[in-house]
Amino acid sequence: MKHVDEYRDPAMAKELAAQIRRTSKTPVRFMELCGTHTMALARHGLHALLPPTVSMVSGPGCPVCVTATEEIDRAVKLAQTPGVVVATFGDLVRVPGSHASLARERAGGAAVEVVYSPLDAVALAEKRPDDQVVFLGIGFETTAPTVAAALLMAEQKGLTNFSVLSAHKLLPPALAALLSGPNLGLSGFLCPGHVTTVIGTACYEPVAHEHGLPCVVAGFEPADVLASILMLVNQVEQRRSEVEIQYKRAVRPEGNPAAVALMNRFFEPVNAPWRGLGPIPASGLALRAEYGHLDAAKRFDASVPPGKDHPGCRCGDVLRGLITPPECKLFAGVCNPSAPVGPCMVSAEGTCAAWYRYRRED
Amino acid sequence: MPMEGSILLDHGAGGKASAELVGGLFAKHLGNEVLGQMDDAAVLPRPTGRLAVSTDSFVVDPIFFPGGDIGSLAVHGTVNDVAMRGATPLYLTVGFVLEEGLAIADLERVVASMAAAAKEAGVKVVAGDTKVVGRGQADKLFINTTGIGVIPEGLTLGAAQAKPGDAVLVSGTVGDHGVTIMASREGLGLDAPIASDSAPLNHLAAGLIKACPGLRTLRDPTRGGLATALNEIAALSGISIELDEAAIPIDPAVGGVCELLGLDPLYLANEGKLICIVDSEQAPAALNAMRADAHGKGAAIIGRCGGERAGRVWINTSVGGRRILDMLSGEPLPRIC
Numbered sequence: 285m286k287h288v289d290e291y292r293d294p295a296m297a298k299e300l301a302a303q304i305r306r307t308s309k310t311p312v313r314f315m316e317l318c319g320t321h322t323m324a325l326a327r328h329g330l331h332a333l334l335p336p337t338v339s340m341v342s343g344p345g346c347p348v349c350v351t352a353t354e355e356i357d358r359a360v361k362l363a364q365t366p367g368v369v370v371a372t373f374g375d376l377v378r379v380p381g382s383h384a385s386l387a388r389e390r391a392g393g394a395a396v397e398v399v400y401s402p403l404d405a406v407a408l409a410e411k412r413p414d415d416q417v418v419f420l421g422i423g424f425e426t427t428a429p430t431v432a433a434a435l436l437m438a439e440q441k442g443l444t445n446f447s448v449l450s451a452h453k454l455l456p457p458a459l460a461a462l463l464s465g466p467n468l469g470l471s472g473f474l475c476p477g478h479v480t481t482v483i484g485t486a487c488y489e490p491v492a493h494e495h496g497l498p499c500v501v502a503g504f505e506p507a508d509v510l511a512s513i514l515m516l517v518n519q520v521e522q523r524r525s526e527v528e529i530q531y532k533r534a535v536r537p538e539g540n541p542a543a544v545a546l547m548n549r550f551f552e553p554v555n556a557p558w559r560g561l562g563p564i565p566a567s568g569l570a571l572r573a574e575y576g577h578l579d580a581a582k583r584f585d586a587s588v589p590p591g592k593d594h595p596g597c598r599c600g601d602v603l604r605g606l607i608t609p610p611e612c613k614l615f616a617g618v619c620n621p622s623a624p625v626g627p628c629m630v631s632a633e634g635t636c637a638a639w640y641r642y643r644r645e646d
Numbered sequence: 647m648p649m650e651g652s653i654l655l656d657h658g659a660g661g662k663a664s665a666e667l668v669g670g671l672f673a674k675h676l677g678n679e680v681l682g683q684m685d686d687a688a689v690l691p692r693p694t695g696r697l698a699v700s701t702d703s704f705v706v707d708p709i710f711f712p713g714g715d716i717g718s719l720a721v722h723g724t725v726n727d728v729a730m731r732g733a734t735p736l737y738l739t740v741g742f743v744l745e746e747g748l749a750i751a752d753l754e755r756v757v758a759s760m761a762a763a764a765k766e767a768g769v770k771v772v773a774g775d776t777k778v779v780g781r782g783q784a785d786k787l788f789i790n791t792t793g794i795g796v797i798p799e800g801l802t803l804g805a806a807q808a809k810p811g812d813a814v815l816v817s818g819t820v821g822d823h824g825v826t827i828m829a830s831r832e833g834l835g836l837d838a839p840i841a842s843d844s845a846p847l848n849h850l851a852a853g854l855i856k857a858c859p860g861l862r863t864l865r866d867p868t869r870g871g872l873a874t875a876l877n878e879i880a881a882l883s884g885i886s887i888e889l890d891e892a893a894i895p896i897d898p899a900v901g902g903v904c905e906l907l908g909l910d911p912l913y914l915a916n917e918g919k920l921i922c923i924v925d926s927e928q929a930p931a932a933l934n935a936m937r938a939d940a941h942g943k944g945a946a947i948i949g950r951c952g953g954e955r956a957g958r959v960w961i962n963t964s965v966g967g968r969r970i971l972d973m974l975s976g977e978p979l980p981r982i983c
Contacts, residue, residue, distance in 0.1 A: 294892070294964050294966060328963045329962075332968045621975035622975045640972070644970055644972075
């Protein structure tokens, strides 16, 4: 773990924080696009190290949080289907849909299995040949290639009882939608290290050059995050707006073409609903027509009526950086990690969960 | 010679097979003069002092794991709960629920491990019961233990006794048990040098009680981990607690596995660690007393109690930040003990 420890060095982090405090003159508001950054900021208490001129706001980068209610409803419907085993990442199990969550279905006898990787779901299908295993594909360009790898493996093994219900999302269309919406008063973006490892930095170029907003691709350790914030502050103070990579040990400007090719082999962009942002053109991934036999949406009846959200839930505004969690009337009262109303409170990477756990008295 | 074969429903029916199991296996390992009475109830001498009683059921999956098994865990868990109130644990009762088909060799391994754990802790098993359920109606075996101990005159330890200014100590690395159980489960395929910390803490606790008249609270941070136990103490005592993240002992291998699995060791179960809250002037004495015990070698002072914002636990992070350390919420890890 030496590689990681270096970026947890307290002396390095403290020095970076001091440099931010020395450099920052103009009040700035940066958005972290990735849920893992939201968690890193909160878990390491980094907000307490930033000067009053620098504020961080969370964006739509927590995969569980942006999964639309109707997508949860569809998963719940599959879980109710006899002979179907739904395999999913643990975070998704507790997310409430319109009427139920997968956790509630599981308590009622539905087969819902938590897996750590899509490949585990393939192994589950091999182990249970009499069941139909449906993996819930959620996440951005980071997870989509691993789901594609699982599909490839299922193909190679000739499995007929494995399929994927895809609710994958793409980052660049969401970023574009965010920038074409109401003015959020942002000064720059802390860009997601993992997603950028796959897709490269091209999608940030218009943000920096047309919208004039600095972009820095950041790693996830405390010193990574602080170094990236310092790079953003420097750009603002020097009146530059460029795409810079702080997370150089993982990210190349061109991304990972092999991962993108694998993703594109199985998936194609489709219009997709986002919790909070609504429908965004070509912002989701569906299985290509020739892989219909691996597509749970085609193999099973997964049709559901439009999703119904809790009327008071403001996760949508939180996801766009319009409000902070305490500005939602449900926060920490009706909605808390034990009884989450909205997805931002359910996911370990959700903005509301992070705020509740780590910053309730800020 | 170890018994062969599998557990059958007959073994719980109270007849000849039951008697064979009791005589050939349970009595062989756990036997003593009280258990040897073989009557409907154990008759015990009247102790002097107040009694501490605790009961716990153990359903851990898998039943054998690095660092222990369900048998030693069932002894340690209950002995430790009794010891946290300052009591000297004396007796245990043991109830088994066995699944039909369980290998008798596995049962014997578990019972022998219980016997060894009870011997180390200095407690006697004075009553027991065995039931067998059909295949699929339980998972291998479940164990319930009840512990009885005696509290010395004048000693009042409890989670409501902490005061502002007190020091907070922990007896060693945290998260070892929880992460070991997670990693032992099927499919993770991790090959990390980690093991459960399952151990009896009564001798360590006795050493602390002797060394520190200003001892306020002992608590074993089992389910919910260090973070949850400290929140409970803060709430019950009406104080706040401030921790130094860098001072909290975490085994590097445990930290590495947690990193991979996205777990926080501060929320993972421990089965051989205790939190000690003590008058700050006696913190060095408490530290020495813990380190003098085999199960307290890694003890450390990790924080202090404050008077403001009662019920809240804060952590000063290693990189110089500060945040709340909340209770465990959301889905806990199932069947870790």
